Amino acid sequence: MSAGVKAAAAPDHGFNPRLIAAMVTIGIVAFIALWALVALGPQLSSGQDGGSHALSKAAPGYAGIVDLAERAGAEVELRRRVGARDYDDYEPMLVLTPTQRTEAPDIAELIEAQGGASTLVVLPKWETMAIPGQTPKPGWVSVGFPSSPPAAILSAKIFGAVDIKSQRGKAQAVPARLASRTFTAMLPADVQTISGDNLETLIAAPGGGAVLAQVGDRDIYILADPDLINNFAFASRDRARAGATLIDALAEYADAGGFAFDLTLNGFGGQRSLLRFAFVPPFIGITLCLIAAGLLALWQAWMRFGPALKPGRAIPVSKAALIANSADLIRQARRELDGAGAYVRNQRTAIARRLHAPPGLDDAETDRWIDRHLGPDGETFSSLARRLPLARNTHEFLRDAQALHAIRKELLRDS
DSSP, rough: OOOOHHHHHHHOOOOOOOHHHHHHHHHHHHHHHHEEEEEHHHOOOOOOOOOSSTTSSSSSSOOHEEEEEEHOOEEEEOOOOSSOOOEEEEEEEEOOOOOOOHHHHHHHHHHHHHHTTOEEEOOOOEEEOOOOOOOSSOOOSEEEOOOOOGGGOOOOHHHHHHEEEOOOOOOEEEEEEEEEEEEEEEEEEEEEEEEEETTTEEEEEETTTTEEEEETTEEEEEEEEEGGGGGGGGGSHHHHHHHHHHHHHHHHHHOOOOEEEEEEGGGGOOOOOHHHTTTTTTHHHHHHHHHHHHHHHHHHHHTOOOOOOOOOOOOSHHHHHHHHHHHHHHHHTTTTGHHHHHHHHHHHHHHHHHHOHHHHHHHHHHHHHHTTSSOOSOOOHHHHHGGGGOSHHHHHHHHHHHHHHHHHHHHHHOO
């Protein structure tokens, strides 16, 4: 027989159970991993997307000032959740870094959630993009161009009517004074400014408008041009020193004991949700139990794979079953002793037929004839045949019935 004929004759069992099990397992693991990443993705992200936030190491980001403040011993927090927190010995200044697409209600919600604590809003200025193959390092940007945000980014209810402009010019240093400290602010070329009736200028731009302003008498501050403190400023030692001095003086002016950089406006928040709670303590235990229960249910279904078993008959079809059922009915009716005479006649007839007893004998003569075939030791068949119908309880009945059965086995050599 050729190999082709052998292959054709091989039985086809359909799907491979191991392959199906592997596919189901991979699907379950992928499903759980997907929802875990959906719930915890914002918190697990490294933030190296070239954006203007505290995790970014690109030019418009603020990772440089965060690192510098930490190295200087300041209390720095990267906040991923909306809402104020209770601090024992200090109150940080919340630093908001919105983008051009941030909505005014989102900024207002964060400010109101502070409950009166100091807040610094750093306005966006740059639109950037990363071109594949032209980005020097991962997380950096390739192209950037200035784009002033709309005035509607700031809620009129909190900030009043404001005007955000970009002034053409060259980079220059301007004097500044905050918290009884005099220092120099290094303004970039094409500085971005803000103006408004409800704003008090803290650092003015040469062409008018404010680079740093305070909202009325509230502890809310606006830094119109982010190039004073972002990573772009850290390209120069002098500008980096001026940016660090500026934010330190502002914190002293606002009586803040540290900085809390918000990340929720940039999409890295960890807001409360049932999906996220399912993968963090203490609810991770319940999630693991549910996963284990699902795997056990899958294992049970896998072990039962195949056609369903047909239930057996309640009363099996056989002589043994008929005898067992009849005996059970007699036992339940408590009529065991009533069958003693019938049992004796059954044993007598079976022995006489198998040993070919002479015809015409009555019961007593047949019993004596059977006794002659027994040995000298032990009880005789006739004595047991007389005594068994007179049994007073099931114990006596069972004892004598077993003795008769033993005589039958001895004479007939059967069971």
